[in-house]
Amino acid sequence: MYQLALLFMKFILFSMMGYVAEMIMCCIVEKKLTNRGFLCGPVIPIYGVGSIFLIFFLSPFKESPILVFLLGMIITTVIEYLTSYALEKIFHNKWWDYSNQKYNINGRICLLNSILFGIGSILIIYFINPWISKFLLEIKDNYLIITTIILLIIFIIDTIYSMLVAYSLRNRLIVVEQLKNDKLAKIPGLLEKMLAKQMKKFKGLKKKSPARLLRAFPTLFTSNQKEFDIMKKISLKEKQLKKKRKKQKAKKKKRLTN
Numbered sequence: 047m048y049q050l051a052l053l054f055m056k057f058i059l060f061s062m063m064g065y066v067a068e069m070i071m072c073c074i075v076e077k078k079l080t081n082r083g084f085l086c087g088p089v090i091p092i093y094g095v096g097s098i099f100l101i102f103f104l105s106p107f108k109e110s111p112i113l114v115f116l117l118g119m120i121i122t123t124v125i126e127y128l129t130s131y132a133l134e135k136i137f138h139n140k141w142w143d144y145s146n147q148k149y150n151i152n153g154r155i156c157l158l159n160s161i162l163f164g165i166g167s168i169l170i171i172y173f174i175n176p177w178i179s180k181f182l183l184e185i186k187d188n189y190l191i192i193t194t195i196i197l198l199i200i201f202i203i204d205t206i207y208s209m210l211v212a213y214s215l216r217n218r219l220i221v222v223e224q225l226k227n228d229k230l231a232k233i234p235g236l237l238e239k240m241l242a243k244q245m246k247k248f249k250g251l252k253k254k255s256p257a258r259l260l261r262a263f264p265t266l267f268t269s270n271q272k273e274f275d276i277m278k279k280i281s282l283k284e285k286q287l288k289k290k291r292k293k294q295k296a297k298k299k300k301r302l303t304n
Contacts, residue, residue, distance in 0.1 A: 048187055051194035056101075057094035058197055059178055060170075064093020080261050084141075084212070085204045096125050096163075097170055104171050111168060118167020123160045130154040138216040143265040 068082040068090060083090045099121055107113045131154065133141045144150040149157035182190065 047191060051191045052182055053098065054194050054198060055182055055190065056175075056178055057091075057098055058089060058201070059094075060097035060174075061089035061091050061094030063174070064090040064097075067093075084263075085201075085208045087200065087204045089201070092125065092129050096122050097175075099125065100167050100170055101175055104167060108171060111172070114171050115164045115168055118171075119160045119164035122163035122167065123155050126159070126163075127151065127154045136216075137212045139212075139263075140265050141263045 065083055065088045069079065072078075072080050072082055081088075085091070100118055103121060104114050104117055107117060130140075130142065133139070140153070143153040144156035144159065145153035147156035147158055185193075
């Protein structure tokens with residue numbers, strides 16, 4: 047139990063460090079603060095997973111910094127590529143795109159990122175992991191386990207919620223993309239009804255949540271701009287219909303009272 051708690055705490059701490067690194071990078075490039083994570087909380091799990099993999103696979107090669115750098119590049123690049131591919135297949139969206147970078151593969155990975163990940167691997171193996179291990183070992187066993195349980199519950203809730211938001215967005219995009227089908231496009235109001243139905247399924251989700259994802263992953267918007275424009279038009283139509291219905295109800299009440 048203690049070893050699992052230790053491992054999970056490392057995962058969370060590395061995920062948080064990745065989140066901070068992404069925030070700093072975006073702040074420098076975009077000159078504004080943006081939540082760059084898939085989750086609502088201040089963690090980016092891909093960094094946590096990548097760091098744990100690096101610790102397990104690279105620790106035996108600690109005597110050779112060059113080998114740590116090269117293997118770190120390979121491991122983290124493979125993880126990033128597979129994560130990008132999996133997210134695209136599951137959620138029907140491209141979450142990041144390095145097509146404008148030199149020496150990229152399908153826009154999923156690029157040489158610059160791989161080099162940065164290699165440098166990160168050196169930092170993790172020789173500096174960050176030893177410091178984190180020392181810090182965690184100084185915490186009493188009971189406190190560490192209790193903290194782990196609390197953070198695990200929060201992490202699970204956040205993951206489920208964020209996946210529902212992403213899945214909702216995926217469903218809406220799929221419905222709107224059907225406009226490309228000439229037969230469906232000729233049936234008036236069908237797509238509006240289908241999209242409205244998808245939106246109703248996720249009433250419990252905050253309206254701002256998909257917007258947060260779009261800010262965190264701008265590629266989602268740029269690669270589906272036409273679809274989002276259609277969604278906006280449909281949303282405006284729905285608002286106009288609601289206003290019309292309210293006015294009709296108000297008129298009906300007036301007639302009844304008179």
